[in-house]
Amino acid sequence: MKVLVRKPDFRLRAGDGRLRLRVLKAAGVMILSLFCGFAEAVDFWEMEPIRYSDTPATDPIAKLAEDLATGRKTIEGNTDVEKLRFVLKLLDVPVESQMLVFSQTSQQNALIRPKNPRCLFFNENAYVGFVPGGDIEVITHDPVLGMTFYLIDMAKGKEPDRIVSRDSNVCLACHGTRRTESVPGVLVRSVHPDENGHLILKLGMDHIDSRSPIPIRWGGYYVTGRSSLPHLGNRVYSESDERDTEREPIEHQTLDGVIDVSKYPRNTSDIVSLMLLEHQCRLHNLLVAASMEYRRMFWFSKSLEPSGNPDEGRAGRSADEQAITIVDAMLFKDEAPMGDGGVDGDPAFQEMFTKRFPEADGESLAEFHLGSRLFKNRCSYMIYSEAFKVLPERVKNAVFARLKKVLEGGKDFPDMQEKERHRIAGILRRTVKGY
Helix, strand or coil, rough: CCCCCCCCCCCCCCCCCEEEEECCCCCCCCCCCCCCCCHHHHHHHHHHCCHHHHHHCCCCHHHHHHHHHHHHCCCCCCHHHHHHHHHHHCCCCHHHHHHEECCCCCCCCHCCCEEEEEEEEEEEEEEEEECCCCCCCEEECCCCCEEEEEEECCCCCHHHCHHHEEEEHHHHHHHHHHHHHCCCCCCEEEECCCCCCCECCHCCCEEECCCHHHHHHHCCCCEEEECCCCCCCCCCCHHHHCCCCCCCCCEEECCCCCCCHHHHHCCCCEEEHHHHHHHHHHHHHHHHHHHHHHHHHHHHHHHHHCCCCCCCHHHHHHHHHHHHHHHHHEEEECCCCCCCCCCCCCCHHHHHHHHHHCCCCCCCCCCCCCCCCCCCCCCCCCHHHHHHCCCCCHHHHHHHHHHHHCCCCCCCCCCHHHHHHHHHHHHHHHHCCCC
């Protein structure tokens, strides 16, 4: 898609690139996946009442674009890393979450290779990517639109603080499919790259979440830390390799001497950060999908029967069905084994992450276990995310009802002992409004 506009137009409209400042070669944001073409079908999120491509965005990057256009704000920093830090600070995304991916699975493939990986960062509401020599990519949550996609142009000789583009038509070819719960969303892939970062397609790829076995994870990523199970990180492949060949794991505590770490905010690509990302992406998609589907069903029911109660029909059934899937993901149902020795990661990331979320009587949903499971208390911190907070009340109440049935009624989840259920219920009562 190429758009040329002489006069800047800062009316943000999801998907059609209405934030125009220059010719865009391809302004979609491919933070976590391989570019794979243009989406052509009209999806339900383009219809009433969501109208994704026609509804102005109000997320932090949309507000930044307006401030840049009016001169109220500029992107601070002289170097690319300094400007990256400015964007991370704006979105409250911690630098300690840094992960490095060297497979060519992004909009900016031409720049990515094992010696020049792309860095990724995230918090519970946003995702940021950057490859040295390239642009800053952002996916962030909008209270109405769900996930929105941006590119901040860092082209030399330009004014980066005057060029922020939004064009999710390209992005949603991969970021709006069944792999993202059929809504604009995020995903993680594990691939088999060669020494230049190109994918060796015959070896296949896997879409990863917290249920995925550790031995198939992190292909194409650098991984710092230790895992008691083998994995695909820190490794390149050749056409002669076989997919399922067992290999000794390659471990790094830092990436000093592996790449030029001065081009990045940190020298790590933390294993625990990677595991949180994989859990979070799926749950983010489920929350956005539940919200959009309910809103669509509610609108549809009111249109057909204005005097009826949608919550007693299709909209209500949608909320109840989605709540079961959401709670399964929130309580880490079918979480993959982590091996006898679990994992060890960067203490700086763990300390930062735990401090982000509330405590109740010294207990937290963000306290790590890292032995037989990721967290001590197996209920996702994503219950504090903006995506959860803006769920329609009917959907949120269905999630709360399902959580209470499991945690306080002892229904299902036989692997979760009464003591853990009691702890989690107590944390939710004290820290989550409406539970």
